[in-house]
Amino acid sequence: MLPCTQKLADLSWKPKGVILSGSPYSVYDADAPHVDPTVFEIEVPVLGVCYGLQEIAWNHGKDVSAGNRKEYGHAILSVARHTDAPSHIDVLFSGLADELEVWMSHGDRLRALPMDFVTIATTPNAPFAGIAHAQKKLYGIQFHPEVTHTSCGKALIENFAVKLCQCKQNWTMERFVDTEIDRIRKVVGATGQVIGAVSGGVDSTVAAKLMHEAIGDRFHAILVDNGVMRLNECKTVHKTLTEGLGINLTVVDASEEFLGKLKGVEDPEKKRKIIGNTFIEVFQRESERVMRESGGAVDFLLQGTLYPDVIESISFKGPSATIKTHHNVGGLLENMKLKLIEPLRELFKDEVRVLGTKLGIPEDLVWRHPFPGPGIAIRILGEVTPGQVAIARKADHIFIEEIKAAGLYRKISQAYAALLPVRAVGVMGDKRVYDQVIALRAVETTDYMTADWFDFDGRFLRKVAGRIVNEVDGVCRVVYDVTQKPPGTIELQ
Ligand code: XMP
Numbered sequence: 001m002l003p004c005t006q007k008l009a010d011l012s013w014k015p016k017g018v019i020l021s022g023s024p025y026s027v028y029d030a031d032a033p034h035v036d037p038t039v040f041e042i043e044v045p046v047l048g049v050c051y052g053l054q055e056i057a058w059n060h061g062k063d064v065s066a067g068n069r070k071e072y073g074h075a076i077l078s079v080a081r082h083t084d085a086p087s088h089i090d091v092l093f094s095g096l097a098d099e100l101e102v103w104m105s106h107g108d109r110l111r112a113l114p115m116d117f118v119t120i121a122t123t124p125n126a127p128f129a130g131i132a133h134a135q136k137k138l139y140g141i142q143f144h145p146e147v148t149h150t151s152c153g154k155a156l157i158e159n160f161a162v163k164l165c166q167c168k169q170n171w172t173m174e175r176f177v178d179t180e181i182d183r184i185r186k187v188v189g190a191t192g193q194v195i196g197a198v199s200g201g202v203d204s205t206v207a208a209k210l211m212h213e214a215i216g217d218r219f220h221a222i223l224v225d226n227g228v229m230r231l232n233e234c235k236t237v238h239k240t241l242t243e244g245l246g247i248n249l250t251v252v253d254a255s256e257e258f259l260g261k262l263k264g265v266e267d268p269e270k271k272r273k274i275i276g277n278t279f280i281e282v283f284q285r286e287s288e289r290v291m292r293e294s295g296g297a298v299d300f301l302l303q304g305t306l307y308p309d310v311i312e313s314i315s316f317k318g319p320s321a322t323i324k325t326h327h328n329v330g331g332l333l334e335n336m337k338l339k340l341i342e343p344l345r346e347l348f349k350d351e352v353r354v355l356g357t358k359l360g361i362p363e364d365l366v367w368r369h370p371f372p373g374p375g376i377a378i379r380i381l382g383e384v385t386p387g388q389v390a391i392a393r394k395a396d397h398i399f400i401e402e403i404k405a406a407g408l409y410r411k412i413s414q415a416y417a418a419l420l421p422v423r424a425v426g427v428m429g430d431k432r433v434y435d436q437v438i439a440l441r442a443v444e445t446t447d448y449m450t451a452d453w454f455d456f457d458g459r460f461l462r463k464v465a466g467r468i469v470n471e472v473d474g475v476c477r478v479v480y481d482v483t484q485k486p487p488g489t490i491e492l493q
Pocket residue numbers: 272323324325326327370371372373374414448485488489490491492493
């Protein structure tokens with residue numbers, strides 16, 4: 001991944017191909033990012049995705065225009081084959097069906113074909129959803145092949161990388177484990193120590209286990225109880241990581257400190273900042289204690305950074321369009337003079353799960369739904385108080401318990417209950433009540449960049465709603481969120 005400001009002349013290697021990514025900009029914006037035009041001259045295959053397609057057209061003198069209808073979500077793509085034309089034109093869609101379900105997310109679309117290009121795919125709303133140059137291996141597609149909702153996306157990228165760019169497919173998880181353990185040992189050295197936060201989620205647990213495999217008890221894990229974790233979370237995580245996985249773990253109860261600072265705060269980004277900053281303070285304090293007690297200097301900080309976070313930070317203006325501020329412990333590096341170690345930085349979530357299984361991490365942890373760092377705080381819309389936390393936790397616990405009992409947990413990528421900042425009228429036990437509303441959210445996705453809501457059976461929802469209003473004091477209504485991402489995000493805040 002390189003930012004578009006990269007000049008090809010400054011690279012010490014020659015790419016086998018170039019993929020131009022999407023972007024929230026329009027190519028006509030005054031400050032729009034533009035790629036070094038030499039990518040079109042070095043005679044390697046180029047694939048432009050969404051904005052990348054528009055960038056190709058813009059570089060070849062053609063009109064891109066605002067679509068008369070913005071397009072987000074599923075679309076049916078019809079592939080146009082050119083059997084009589086030069087053979088490279090059909091390679092992108094070779095082996096794929098003539099009609100494909102793809103995921104669109106764009107405002108601009110191509111209005112006319114650039115000179116020497118042919119159409120290789122269309123949708124009802126995008127007459128140039130796929131284009132190819134008649135002589136050169138230049139391709140543009142309006143849809144996103146990199147998201148899981150484009151089911152043919154992987155095959156299309158494979159066609160581009162393997163058939164058109166002649167890249168080799170030689171990456172395996174076995175090789176990854178061995179080389180990463182070796183690399184960690186070399187970087188940390190024979191006596192170096194590493195510290196890292198764990199959350200009970202799959203990423204930090206897998207990173208911690210890998211580190212433990214590499215350097216044993218010279219890795220110190222810290223779990224901070226921020227008061228907005230799930231029901232019984234800390235106890236369960238402690239048991240699994242210490243007894244089950246042998247990781248050297250300290251649990252710090254800082255719940256009062258966090259909840260104290262969250263008092264009166266309603267704005268989601270403020271909540272994130274408070275939790276992120278407090279986390280850094282607590283973690284720093286505890287790390288210093290661990291360093292004193294372990295008797296040796298700690299030089300490294302472990303982070304379970306995944307490739308999507310890396311993508312976020314490689315942009316021509318620094319981190320790409322901030323949609324939500326995801327907290328991390330980056331601030332620690334400057335204060336504590338720690339060097340960062342990120343063994344998962346080249347992996348996506350599904351690959352982390354495969355790695356976790358290889359490392360012997362229990363199935364239910366490997367397949368755990370992700371849980372955001374700011375926890376239940378961003379699932380309580382409005383002020384986060386201990387009372388609201390208790391309600392949200394209990395409702396969430398019931399929902400997840402029922403999902404597991406129905407055998408649906410693995411089918412759903414992420415599910416939770418959120419507490420809405422509204423009250424509604426109900427009748428309970430012949431009495432009028434004016435109580436709170438729980439929103440249930442359950443989505444299917446693998447990359448978390450796009451998501452579809454999970455289509456529960458009505459009887460299931462009725463059962464969950466019945467249990468929540470009966471078992472959780474203060475709640476008289478339950479609603480189910482049926483919004484896709486985009487435009488909705490997975491979390492409500
Ligand atoms: P959104 O809501 O952006 O969520 O569609 C995508 C994924 O990111 C998680 N998420 C967060 N994780 N800190 C985190 O560690 C955060 O502030 C945060 N916000 C969202 C979300 O749970 C989903 O898995």
